[in-house]
Amino acid sequence: MGSQGTNGGGEGAVSRREFIGSATLTVAGVATGLSYYFSRPSRHDYSEFLKPESQVRLAYIGVGNRGGSLLRSSLQAPGCFPVAVADIREAQRKEFVDKIKKESQTPLEETYQPADYADYRRVLDRKDVEAVVIATPHYLHAPMAMDALEAGKHVYCEKAMAYTIKENQDLARLVRAKGDLVFQVGHQRRYSLLYQRVKELIQAGAIGEVAAIRAQWNQNQVERRPCPDPVLEKIINWRLYSEFSGGLTTEFASHQVDVANWMVGTHPDSVCGYGGVDWYQDGRDTADNVHILFDYKVPIPGSKGENGGPRYRHVKLAYTSMMQNAHLGPSELILGTRGTLEACLSGGAELFKEKVALEEEAAQLAAKAGKPGGAKKALRAGATIAPSCLKRPKGELVEVPEDKRHWVKFTKPLEGAYDTGETFLAVGAFLDTIRAKRAGSDVTEMLKASVTVGLEGAVPCLMANIAMRENRTVHWSEFFPEETASAGGTDAAGEPKRGG
Numbered sequence: 001m002g003s004q005g006t007n008g009g010g011e012g013a014v015s016r017r018e019f020i021g022s023a024t025l026t027v028a029g030v031a032t033g034l035s036y037y038f039s040r041p042s043r044h045d046y047s048e049f050l051k052p053e054s055q056v057r058l059a060y061i062g063v064g065n066r067g068g069s070l071l072r073s074s075l076q077a078p079g080c081f082p083v084a085v086a087d088i089r090e091a092q093r094k095e096f097v098d099k100i101k102k103e104s105q106t107p108l109e110e111t112y113q114p115a116d117y118a119d120y121r122r123v124l125d126r127k128d129v130e131a132v133v134i135a136t137p138h139y140l141h142a143p144m145a146m147d148a149l150e151a152g153k154h155v156y157c158e159k160a161m162a163y164t165i166k167e168n169q170d171l172a173r174l175v176r177a178k179g180d181l182v183f184q185v186g187h188q189r190r191y192s193l194l195y196q197r198v199k200e201l202i203q204a205g206a207i208g209e210v211a212a213i214r215a216q217w218n219q220n221q222v223e224r225r226p227c228p229d230p231v232l233e234k235i236i237n238w239r240l241y242s243e244f245s246g247g248l249t250t251e252f253a254s255h256q257v258d259v260a261n262w263m264v265g266t267h268p269d270s271v272c273g274y275g276g277v278d279w280y281q282d283g284r285d286t287a288d289n290v291h292i293l294f295d296y297k298v299p300i301p302g303s304k305g306e307n308g309g310p311r312y313r314h315v316k317l318a319y320t321s322m323m324q325n326a327h328l329g330p331s332e333l334i335l336g337t338r339g340t341l342e343a344c345l346s347g348g349a350e351l352f353k354e355k356v357a358l359e360e361e362a363a364q365l366a367a368k369a370g371k372p373g374g375a376k377k378a379l380r381a382g383a384t385i386a387p388s389c390l391k392r393p394k395g396e397l398v399e400v401p402e403d404k405r406h407w408v409k410f411t412k413p414l415e416g417a418y419d420t421g422e423t424f425l426a427v428g429a430f431l432d433t434i435r436a437k438r439a440g441s442d443v444t445e446m447l448k449a450s451v452t453v454g455l456e457g458a459v460p461c462l463m464a465n466i467a468m469r470e471n472r473t474v475h476w477s478e479f480f481p482e483e484t485a486s487a488g489g490t491d492a493a494g495e496p497k498r499g500g
């Protein structure tokens with residue numbers, strides 16, 4: 001990300017600030033309904049959340065890296081009653097039961113002691129467990145989530161939603177059948193105020209029509225975890241083996257495909273790409289670099305095709321994830337006809353306007369000020385004009401109001417590292433959605449990372465894996481011949497057979 005959003009002095013710069021400012025107001029308006037975390041006083045009366053109707057009794061299945069983050073984030077959410085953890089590794093279970101005892105906001109000793117189980121089904125047997133957070137390796141998501149739904153539990157399921165296309169379809173069908181249960185997927189960007197702002201800017205026309213998206217998740221590391229005992233290799237390094245994981249696509253691209261889906265308002269129509277184990281021949285069979293093109297058919301607003309339906313424009317997401325060079329890290333670049341938005345979960349977002357948009361703004365300002373020829377002057381005064389091919393134009397940071405991001409002000413801070421805001425917002429929203437569901441409210445708006453979002457984030461990544469393996473273009477229609485048909489019967493041809 002570049003500099004703080006000053007475009008030099010001049011009238012053009014004033015107008016750009018005004019534009020961002022007006023967007024700020026709009027988003028602030030939207031955000032007021034988001035959550036009580038930001039509107040309640042900093043010293044909240046926790047007794048409110050001890051009332052039975054506010055409590056949510058949670059269990060955590062898989063408390064490794066991500067499960068641990070989700071657990072610690074949820075411990076700070078008022079009304080979270082963490083009653084159990086399940087993990088096949090004893091050390092993980094003990095560590096997180098201890099954390100619950102030390103860090104929970106709820107007075108455990110007066111109510112219960114958290115339990116731990118090696119077998120997740122024992123958690124599902126417990127009548128008092130109302131909801132589960134599933135953060136196990138990818139291949140376990142669907143079986144565990146489906147068992148949990150069948151046991152009547154609300155589910156927070158990590159991304160990528162399910163390990164095969166067929167499992168994504170089956171899971172989606174089950175979630176839709178269990179209309180009284182909340183099912184949220186771990187696409188926490190949907191709860192990020194920053195990404196919500198980016199979406200709002202796009203909707204407000206800040207970058208014109210989206211013409212293409214580029215995204216990458218690059219790092220310079222082998223992505224192999226230290227393993228003390230070879231017996232544990234596939235438990236610890238499950239990401240490296242296709243019998244357990246979709247690899248870089250489901251681990252990384254799924255987040256960014258989700259962002260692209262959200263920004264253009266649909267899912268990819270077809271996918272092609274290349275990838276391979278080109279660098280780290282250490283026994284892994286998931287690619288260490290992937291270069292993928294996702295093609296979206298985006299309806300052109302207000303257009304009519306020959307059959308009376310909308311006409312579509314093809315918009316491509318060009319995606320790379322490589323483990324040999326970290327330049328650019330993880331971010332998304334959304335390129336529109338009037339500007340570009342660059343977003344990164346940990347690094348903010350920046351808006352770069354196209355020359356054509358700046359010229360129009362400058363001309364409008366000059367006309368308003370009654371200064372003939374003033375447009376040229378304003379453009380000269382602004383710094384963002386006609387970059388050379390090597391020099392990026394200056395952008396403006398997309399601002400998110402400080403008081404809304406610094407959620408930790410409103411809860412008891414944990415010692416040591418804790419998660420950034422959007423994970424807290426996502427788990428907090430999960431609890432809110434459960435409460436709203438219990439109260440009989442319509443939760444469609446609250447449930448931002450729904451099963452449909454999960455399916456549309458996961459399936460294109462699995463299509464990409466097929467495309468790379470079979471060296472062909474893979475089409476959404478192969479798996480969803482009729483989007484709205486009774487579904488499920490589609491044979492997921494070309495998919496890997498599940499491993500363990």
Ligand SMILES: NC(=O)c1ccc[n+]([C@@H]2O[C@H](COP(=O)([O-])OP(=O)(O)OC[C@H]3O[C@@H](n4cnc5c(N)ncnc54)[C@H](O)[C@@H]3O)[C@@H](O)[C@H]2O)c1
Nearest residue numbers: 062063064065066067087088089135136137138158159186
């Ligand atoms: N949303 C995000 O930003 C984000 C970030 C990281 C990981 N993830 C996702 O979270 C999931 C977990 O990733 P991770 O990095 O925490 O992996 P991890 O290996 O660190 O943790 C997985 C845990 O599951 C446990 N486990 C394995 N098999 C089990 C079983 N049968 N029953 C119970 N527990 C079992 C393991 O012992 C381990 O503790 C993955 O799906 C990953 O894609 C999401």
